[in-house]
Amino acid sequence: MNNYPKIGIRPIIDGRLGGIRESLEETTMNMAQDVAALFQSELRYPDGSPVQCVIADTCIGGVREAADCAQKFEAENVGVSLSVTPCWCYGSETMDMNPLLPKAIWGFNGTERPGAVYLAATLAAHNQKGLPAFGIYGEDVQDMGDRFIPDDVKEKLLSFARAGLAVAIMRGKSYLAIGSVSMGIVGSIVDADFFQNYLGMRNEYVDSSEVLRRIQLNLFDQDEYERALAWTKKYCKEGEDFNQSHKVKSRAEKDNDWEFVVKMTLIIRDLMIGNKKLKDMGYAEEAHGHHALVSGFQGQRQWTDFLPNGDFSEALLNSSFDWNGKRAPFIVATENDSLNGVSMLFNYLLTNKAQIFADVRTFWSPDAVERVSGWRPTGVAQHGFIHLINSGAATLDGTGKQKYEGEPVMKPHWEISDEEVEACLAATTWHPANLDYFRGGGYSSKFLTEGGMPVTMCRLNLVKGVGPVLQLAEGWTVELPENVNRLLDERTDRTWPTTWFVPKTTGEGAFRDVYSVMAAWGSNHGAISHGHIGADLLTLASMLRIPVCMHNVESPRIFRPSAWNAFGMDHEGADYRACASYGPLYK
Numbered sequence: 012m013n014n015y016p017k018i019g020i021r022p023i024i025d026g027r028l029g030g031i032r033e034s035l036e037e038t039t040m041n042m043a044q045d046v047a048a049l050f051q052s053e054l055r056y057p058d059g060s061p062v063q064c065v066i067a068d069t070c071i072g073g074v075r076e077a078a079d080c081a082q083k084f085e086a087e088n089v090g091v092s093l094s095v096t097p098c099w100c101y102g103s104e105t106m107d108m109n110p111l112l113p114k115a116i117w118g119f120n121g122t123e124r125p126g127a128v129y130l131a132a133t134l135a136a137h138n139q140k141g142l143p144a145f146g147i148y149g150e151d152v153q154d155m156g157d158r159f160i161p162d163d164v165k166e167k168l169l170s171f172a173r174a175g176l177a178v179a180i181m182r183g184k185s186y187l188a189i190g191s192v193s194m195g196i197v198g199s200i201v202d203a204d205f206f207q208n209y210l211g212m213r214n215e216y217v218d219s220s221e222v223l224r225r226i227q228l229n230l231f232d233q234d235e236y237e238r239a240l241a242w243t244k245k246y247c248k249e250g251e252d253f254n255q256s257h258k259v260k261s262r263a264e265k266d267n268d269w270e271f272v273v274k275m276t277l278i279i280r281d282l283m284i285g286n287k288k289l290k291d292m293g294y295a296e297e298a299h300g301h302h303a304l305v306s307g308f309q310g311q312r313q314w315t316d317f318l319p320n321g322d323f324s325e326a327l328l329n330s331s332f333d334w335n336g337k338r339a340p341f342i343v344a345t346e347n348d349s350l351n352g353v354s355m356l357f358n359y360l361l362t363n364k365a366q367i368f369a370d371v372r373t374f375w376s377p378d379a380v381e382r383v384s385g386w387r388p389t390g391v392a393q394h395g396f397i398h399l400i401n402s403g404a405a406t407l408d409g410t411g412k413q414k415y416e417g418e419p420v421m422k423p424h425w426e427i428s429d430e431e432v433e434a435c436l437a438a439t440t441w442h443p444a445n446l447d448y449f450r451g452g453g454y455s456s457k458f459l460t461e462g463g464m465p466v467t468m469c470r471l472n473l474v475k476g477v478g479p480v481l482q483l484a485e486g487w488t489v490e491l492p493e494n495v496n497r498l499l500d501e502r503t504d505r506t507w508p509t510t511w512f513v514p515k516t517t518g519e520g521a522f523r524d525v526y527s528v529m530a531a532w533g534s535n536h537g538a539i540s541h542g543h544i545g546a547d548l549l550t551l552a553s554m555l556r557i558p559v560c561m562h563n564v565e566s567p568r569i570f571r572p573s574a575w576n577a578f579g580m581d582h583e584g585a586d587y588r589a590c591a592s593y594g595p596l597y598k
């Protein structure tokens with residue numbers, strides 16, 4: 012059982028005994044219990060278990076009870092703090108002062124008592140003390156004692172909780188780099204200060220030779236390996252070998268590659284999270300693993316120049332299933348691109364869904380498509396589209412074979428059916444790796460993402476003088492006529508997974524048109540999640556004090572700490588000024 016951080020709920024009350032406090036005790040505690048019920052019913056941890064809440068033992072009417080609550084929260088691994096109140100209370104005496112906990116206050120909009128006034132007063136206290144907090148206040152007045160949580164309040168409570176839990180779950184975990192810098196990709200020059208100061212994470216580094224050592228010593232669970240290999244042979248169908256005939260590996264060599272990449276997969280997972288079985292085998296130290304929430308495998312080029320590549324391992328570990336059945340994905344970045352790994356992690360922790368890692372490879376204008384194929388894009392793709400493709404770490408959930416009301420989606424692992432698992436696997440072909448690129452061989456996953464799926468692509472970049480910045484684009488996957496797809500796809504790397512992506516454009520700036528999105532993308536990679544999760548990413552980024560340099564989230568959906576309003580009326584400039592003023596969460 013994972014020891015996930017809990018959400019702490021603080022019922023705040025007017026401390027005046029002799030009438031006022033007594034009249035409010037039940038209503039105030041009911042608010043806390045109702046929010047706890049909402050979180051426990053609507054939110055899940057990455058392992059699929061319901062999110063847990065801790066409510067203060069008493070309503071908080073003054074500093075003593077605030078301190079008692081803080082002590083309880085610390086003892087019970089609370090990682091997110093929400094204060095709720097229907098009435099006036101004493102801001103600086105009751106506010107949550109823990110600088111590390113993402114915090115919000117819900118002021119009930121019931122005018123019998125001044126709950127909204129407390130909200131504003133205490134947000135002012137938070138702003139004055141440099142402890143930014145989110146303000147939640149329903150648009151419509153409710154009657155005192157009304158226990159219904161309106162949709163606008165519910166939406167903000169859940170968005171705050173999802174982002175707050177992401178912050179809390181990351182704290183103290185590791186990014187595990189297996190190998191080092193891949194082909195000069197600066198995302199694989201792992202910046203430990205960023206992980207430490209902004210995410211509260213630590214960095215673990217393992218040379219790729221450790222994977223080879225464990226393969227040579229059979230340092231993995233032999234029984235699981237046999238099951239894994241049998242499962243792989245049954246469900247991972249080998250595709251055509253497109254290599255030049257003089258380079259093609261023999262059948263025996265190809266079979267060895269299958270065995271090798273299955274072992275790699277077990278070993279990379281064990282390196283990330285450990286495996287008690289290794290202790291039984293006499294490897295107690297290796298059994299610990301590296302406490303990694305996310306990892307990166309360098310692969311290219313020192314490993315792949317003579318050993319089978321990491322594509323099979325990366326693709327399968329990032330998927331929501333394997334020989335052990337459905338399970339939470341392991342976030343693994345190919346090319347050890349730690350910044351794309353973090354981008355995938357942000358998306359994952361906000362959705363509990365597996366992620367696509369891709370190169371942002373090509374913008375196809377309508378004219379170019381027509382020139383090479385004779386077909387002019389229509390519909391969502393009429394103004395062009397972007398080719399997302401990278402060998403390796405694209406989850407097989409990205410095939411779009413999981414359905415909701417007939418539409419392609421990606422689901423949390425606990426919602427995926429066995430039939431959908433098999434459909435994702437059936438839609439994937441494992442081609443012998445391109446030996447020009449991957450001299451050591453291996454297998455690359457090939458699939459085409461179904462069109463019509465709402466997706467969000469994001470990317471974290473490090474910019475000297477600014478620090479980390481996040482960019483994101485909500486949009487949709489699109490499907491092309493089969494012949495057009497083949498023409499365009501085969502101009503690239505036919506053994507890799509393809510997603511055709513159309514960002515939602517606004518006609519302005521980086522979102523002026525599809526081309527501008529590609530031109531403004533800050534790196535070779537992007538992390539693609541199912542769903543339009545841009546608003547949650549903005550909320551998460553503000554908690555981490557990471558400014559967002561590019562997004563296409565409509566302004567009414569933007570939810571950031573109330574202090575951001577004090578940094579100016581232009582949302583984006585204010586975001587930068589606020590993040591610069593507060594600095595990293597764990598500085």
Ligand SMILES: C[C@H](O)[C@@H](O)[C@@H](O)C(=O)CO
Nearest residue numbers: 311346370401402448535
């Ligand atoms: C196989 C190639 O080296 C690819 O790995 C390379 O083009 C990239 O993905 C760069 O991000």
Ligand SMILES: [Mn+2]
Nearest residue numbers: 346369370401
């Ligand atoms: Mn790449």
